[in-house]
Amino acid sequence: MSYIRKPKFQHPDLQPNALGFTRRDYEGTLTTLCGGCGHDSISAAIIQAAADMSLEPHRVAKISGIGCSSKIPSYFLSKSHGFNSVHGRMPSVATGANLANKNLHYIGISGDGDSASIGLGQFCHIVRRRINMLYIVANNGTYGLTKGQLSATADLGSITKAGDESLYDNIDMASLAIELGASFVARSFSGDKQQLIPLIQAGLTHKGFAFIDVVSPCVTFNNTDLSAHGYKNTWENYVSLGQIDFVPMREEITTSYSAGKDKEITLHDGSVIHLHKTDANYDPSNKENAINHINTHKKNGEIATGLLYIDQSMADFHELQDTVDKSLNELNSSELCPGNEALQNINQTFK
Amino acid sequence: MKPTDIKNPDYFHKVVDCQWACPAHTPVPEYIRLIAEKRYSDAYMINWHSNVFPGILGRTCDRPCEPACRRGRVEEEPVAICRLKRVAADYKSDIKDRLPSVPEKKNGKHIALVGAGPASLTVARDLLPLGYEITLFEKDHLSGGAMRTQIPRFRLPSEVLEEELHYILDMGINCRFGEEITSMKALLDEGFDAIFVGTGAPLGKTLKLPGFEEAKSNIHTGIEWLANVAFEHISSIGKKVIVLGGGNTAMDCCRTSKRLGGEQVTVTVRSGFDEMKASPWEIEDAINEDIPIVNFHVPKRYILENGRLSGMEFEKVKKEYDSDGRRLLTPTGEDPVIIPCDDVLCAIGQENSFPWIEKDLGIEFDQWELPTLNKNTFQSTNERVFFGGDSALGPDNIITAVAHGHDAALSIHLTCQNEDINDRPSPITNLSSQKMGIHQWSYDNDISNDVRYAVPHAQKEKTLNDLNLEVELGFDEQLAFNETMRCLNCDVQTVFTDKLCIECDACVDICPTDCITFTNNSDEQSLRGNLLAPAPNQDQDIYVSDCLETGRIMAKNEDLCLHCGLCAERCPTSAWDMQKYLFNTAKAEHACQN
Numbered sequence: 016m017s018y019i020r021k022p023k024f025q026h027p028d029l030q031p032n033a034l035g036f037t038r039r040d041y042e043g044t045l046t047t048l049c050g051g052c053g054h055d056s057i058s059a060a061i062i063q064a065a066a067d068m069s070l071e072p073h074r075v076a077k078i079s080g081i082g083c084s085s086k087i088p089s090y091f092l093s094k095s096h097g098f099n100s101v102h103g104r105m106p107s108v109a110t111g112a113n114l115a116n117k118n119l120h121y122i123g124i125s126g127d128g129d130s131a132s133i134g135l136g137q138f139c140h141i142v143r144r145r146i147n148m149l150y151i152v153a154n155n156g157t158y159g160l161t162k163g164q165l166s167a168t169a170d171l172g173s174i175t176k177a178g179d180e181s182l183y184d185n186i187d188m189a190s191l192a193i194e195l196g197a198s199f200v201a202r203s204f205s206g207d208k209q210q211l212i213p214l215i216q217a218g219l220t221h222k223g224f225a226f227i228d229v230v231s232p233c234v235t236f237n238n239t240d241l242s243a244h245g246y247k248n249t250w251e252n253y254v255s256l257g258q259i260d261f262v263p264m265r266e267e268i269t270t271s272y273s274a275g276k277d278k279e280i281t282l283h284d285g286s287v288i289h290l291h292k293t294d295a296n297y298d299p300s301n302k303e304n305a306i307n308h309i310n311t312h313k314k315n316g317e318i319a320t321g322l323l324y325i326d327q328s329m330a331d332f333h334e335l336q337d338t339v340d341k342s343l344n345e346l347n348s349s350e351l352c353p354g355n356e357a358l359q360n361i362n363q364t365f366k
Numbered sequence: 367m368k369p370t371d372i373k374n375p376d377y378f379h380k381v382v383d384c385q386w387a388c389p390a391h392t393p394v395p396e397y398i399r400l401i402a403e404k405r406y407s408d409a410y411m412i413n414w415h416s417n418v419f420p421g422i423l424g425r426t427c428d429r430p431c432e433p434a435c436r437r438g439r440v441e442e443e444p445v446a447i448c449r450l451k452r453v454a455a456d457y458k459s460d461i462k463d464r465l466p467s468v469p470e471k472k473n474g475k476h477i478a479l480v481g482a483g484p485a486s487l488t489v490a491r492d493l494l495p496l497g498y499e500i501t502l503f504e505k506d507h508l509s510g511g512a513m514r515t516q517i518p519r520f521r522l523p524s525e526v527l528e529e530e531l532h533y534i535l536d537m538g539i540n541c542r543f544g545e546e547i548t549s550m551k552a553l554l555d556e557g558f559d560a561i562f563v564g565t566g567a568p569l570g571k572t573l574k575l576p577g578f579e580e581a582k583s584n585i586h587t588g589i590e591w592l593a594n595v596a597f598e599h600i601s602s603i604g605k606k607v608i609v610l611g612g613g614n615t616a617m618d619c620c621r622t623s624k625r626l627g628g629e630q631v632t633v634t635v636r637s638g639f640d641e642m643k644a645s646p647w648e649i650e651d652a653i654n655e656d657i658p659i660v661n662f663h664v665p666k667r668y669i670l671e672n673g674r675l676s677g678m679e680f681e682k683v684k685k686e687y688d689s690d691g692r693r694l695l696t697p698t699g700e701d702p703v704i705i706p707c708d709d710v711l712c713a714i715g716q717e718n719s720f721p722w723i724e725k726d727l728g729i730e731f732d733q734w735e736l737p738t739l740n741k742n743t744f745q746s747t748n749e750r751v752f753f754g755g756d757s758a759l760g761p762d763n764i765i766t767a768v769a770h771g772h773d774a775a776l777s778i779h780l781t782c783q784n785e786d787i788n789d790r791p792s793p794i795t796n797l798s799s800q801k802m803g804i805h806q807w808s809y810d811n812d813i814s815n816d817v818r819y820a821v822p823h824a825q826k827e828k829t830l831n832d833l834n835l836e837v838e839l840g841f842d843e844q845l846a847f848n849e850t851m852r853c854l855n856c857d858v859q860t861v862f863t864d865k866l867c868i869e870c871d872a873c874v875d876i877c878p879t880d881c882i883t884f885t886n887n888s889d890e891q892s893l894r895g896n897l898l899a900p901a902p903n904q905d906q907d908i909y910v911s912d913c914l915e916t917g918r919i920m921a922k923n924e925d926l927c928l929h930c931g932l933c934a935e936r937c938p939t940s941a942w943d944m945q946k947y948l949f950n951t952a953k954a955e956h957a958c959q960n
Contacts, residue, residue, distance in 0.1 A: 017805050017876075017932060018806075019811055019930070019932075020812065021876070021878050022930050025878060028900065029899065046936075050936035051939070055875050056870070056871045059874070205870075
């Protein structure tokens with residue numbers, strides 16, 4: 016843990032975004048995680064993504080559970096709303112917050128313990144309910160906070176720093192999310208910000224439940240050569256679907272793209288995801304394909320990364336529930352209490 | 367790009383911008399840290415070994431270090447390096463027992479130094495401890511050269527000057543003061559093993575315009591007039607004074623005039639205010655003393671009234687550029703301006719002059735009347751004769767003269783020992799880790815965000831009435847401490863070991879100024895554009911590692927690194943380490959050790 020404040024001096028050429036903020040304005044407090052923790056790179060990617068998108072910090076809510084991963088909302092977007100909840104219960108709190116105010120950007124931060132073990136049930140239900148949010152699992156395959164036991168996402172045969180072998184197959188969070196009906200599923204690596212930042216931006220813009228499983232090595236307890244989630248194994252075995260760019264709605268598209276190999280996905284607000292695919296046949300709108308793709312690479316000991324699945328036609332929770340357009344705190348008293356006549360009308364329907 | 371060779375002594379030296387910019391390469395951050403620890407004598411001695419006159423330079427230096435200071439690039443104002451140097455001098459205890467001892471048994475070599483200014487005294491300081499016998503010739507009856515004659519006492523008090531001159535004079539020099547050398551041939555015939563010429567640039571220029579001859583008793587050359595004031599030959603001036611010129615001499619002339627009875631003192635410069643050669647702080651001090659500086663005024667003639675100087679006529683000009691982009695001063699066509707005056711001080715430049723060096727001694731001069739020198743050794747075309755200071759390369763400043771002195775002393779030493787003068791010892795360097803604990807360093811990396819502290823001044827009412835009362839009071843200890851905390855410790859280097867790096871991005875994520883990038887290698891120019899934050903400042907290097915596991919390289923832009931050490935604190939494998947780089951130029955004593 017570093018003791019000094021991060022110096023306030025910044026690169027003089029750091030360009031302010033449309034709101035006049037630089038990336039530094041989206042930072043949080045100085046991290047208390049181990050130096051080299053992948054989670055810090057996820058924080059940095061979120062900071063960069065939010066700055067590039069000119070997100071208004073006060074329109075963002077960060078919600079997390081318990082674990083090293085769940086500490087990181089402190090380390091980014093310090094001017095945003097935050098809720099550090101109970102172990103495995105981030106989905107409940109996120110659901111509640113989302114019900115109360117549908118007009119914020121929700122970033123849920125969880126880990127493999129928080130989402131794949133104690134909170135697995137909660138995870139399944141938030142996916143199924145299609146809450147409009149970005150859900151990030153910082154996945155290191157170990158319980159770092161309790162000093163390195165195997166987690167439920169540790170690959171079969173993976174060996175802990177203490178020498179314990181994982182006897183069970185892992186829960187694949189990305190496959191699970193696709194199966195349960197998530198409309199945006201991606202996987203990335205904390206070390207590859209070129210891929211992670213556009214995925215975060217796309218996930219924040221996507222209307223519906225967006226899930227990113229981020230391989231985020233635990234540098235202290237799970238970074239051995241025998242660990243599937245260490246830096247070395249991930250650098251050697253992660254397979255990307257290709258370069259991805261995110262162009263926010265308000266920006267002019269300046270990059271040129273070659274037809275055939277490249278694919279453009281226009282999101283609901285007009286923002287565009289550009290996929291420069293290494294595999295021209297990959298279709299991210301096909302669920303079965305996506306799961307096959309993940310499994311095929313897994314068999315080869317590889318980690319499939321990139322935007323694995325996207326379905327923009329799926330209605331989100333609020334559409335299905337036909338909720339009011341405004342957030343609840345914006346409703347005035349006459350809207351909240353429409354009076355005796357309205358009550359009588361409702362009562363009439365029960366007669 | 368090829369991996370950076372950090373073994374090259376220049377590489378990390380260049381990162382210490384202040385030290386690199388200093389002609390004498392004083393280890394600035396090292397002494398600033400010592401001042402923060404109140405180890406003033408230690409800080410003083412680091413300076414003394416490097417620049418010989420810390421108390422004098424702490425008041426008068428041209429400060430090439432400050433425009434170079436990295437703080438000026440990440441914030442607005444550089445660290446007040448020069449005035450911190452003064453703090454070391456002001457608060458030190460008696461350091462006489464730390465001065466080098468001079469052997470009683472001499473080495474049999476006898477060196478003549480001509481002119482007792484900073485260059486010659488530096489040569490004496492370097493050679494006396496090695497057993498050389500030194501004879502110092504000075505045309506005036508006091509030593510110090512330009513430090514005494516051209517810098518007024520309200521900027522440099524006598525006691526500070528005398529103290530530092532005497533540290534050297536008291537080492538045992540044969541002083542032949544008041545003796546002007548009129549023949550180099552005669553000096554060579556005295557049988558000295560080497561002769562060092564440090565006679566400065568003694569000729570002030572005057573402006574010969576119509577009316578000059580008639581008015582010349584009231585037209586003075588700036589440097590000569592200042593010297594006469596310093597030696598108390600002059601103690602008054604007319605009520606109305608015009609100072610011609612925009613350099614530091616002009617600033618000293620106008621401020622001195624103000625103290626000698628000048629009531630209306632005006633500085634006029636031909637070109638624009640922003641083109642003035644004087645240091646910004648000296649201009650500021652003159653303005654603070656209510657001295658108007660009139661720009662774009664070209665002097666045309668001296669005006670006489672009853673046979674006596676009564677004013678000067680100026681033509682107003684404006685700045686224009688011709689088709690080749692050259693700056694021109696073209697008349698505005700307005701009526702000429704007449705400024706009344708009783709005296710005119712010409713501070714329009716100074717020149718070298720060697721009428722005493724005979725042409726047949728093998729000492730060659732170039733078209734500007736400067737000696738033909740080897741610029742590394744300061745040896746002239748006569749191998750026994752060396753030059754330094756203003757007399758070597760033309761008018762410059764004290765710190766440059768000191769640097770010349772060190773180099774010339776080394777050359778003289780090598781020559782006298784019959785060694786190759788061009789085979790010069792390497793600089794003395796040391797690179798050592800500052801790691802004290804997991805996140806603790808032996809330097810204070812928690813730098814202050816404060817803006818530059820101003821040095822307090824004495825009351826103007828008092829200083830303007832006393833020629834010898836120092837205007838600047840200097841930092842007190844608390845202010846000095848606050849200012850030291852602004853130093854970024856650029857000498858504590860970020861040293862990268864590629865074999866240890868696991869490419870986790872921890873350093874990239876934490877760096878406050880986006881200095882570090884892991885990327886594919888390419889040529890320098892494309893790399894500069896591809897970094898996380900582009901690196902357009904070509905004066906600052908890119909630190910490049912060898913190829914890493916993923917095939918990428920680490921590229922660090924040295925330009926804006928705060929040396930805060932956070933990259934090394936966050937690095938899980940100690941691939942980054944903060945290592946203090948001490949650099950000292952090799953001096954004559956180091957050749958001796960070899």
